Amino acid sequence: MGTTPPPHPHIYNGMPAKELGSAGWRKPWSGTNGGNCVEAMKLADGRVALRQSTDPEGPALIYTPHEIETFIRGAKHGEADFLLT
Numbered sequence: 001m002g003t004t005p006p007p008h009p010h011i012y013n014g015m016p017a018k019e020l021g022s023a024g025w026r027k028p029w030s031g032t033n034g035g036n037c038v039e040a041m042k043l044a045d046g047r048v049a050l051r052q053s054t055d056p057e058g059p060a061l062i063y064t065p066h067e068i069e070t071f072i073r074g075a076k077h078g079e080a081d082f083l084l085t
Contacts, residue, residue: 011043017051017060027053 011020025039037053048068049060063071074080 011047011049011062013062014059015062016057017049017055018057020049020060022056025051025056 020041020043024041026041027037028040029037039051039053039056041049041051043049043062046065048063048065050063051060052058071080
C-alpha cells in the first residue's frame, strides 16, 4: 500500500479559493437553486477543497480524504437530514 504525500504547506482551510486556480472545480450535484451550488476540487495529495459557486474567490474549506468520506457516507445514511429541517 502506498503512502499519502504530506499536505502542501500553502494549502490551508479558509484560504482564498482563487489561489487553488480555476481548473479542476466541479459541481458534484446541482439542483433548481438558480446556480447556488457547492463546487469541489480533488487536490493532488488526496484532500478535497469545497467552495461556494457564487463566490469563487471566497474561502475554500479543505478536508482530508477520511473527513470527506465520513461526511458522504453519513449523508447517504441520513445522518445529515437534520440540516434539511
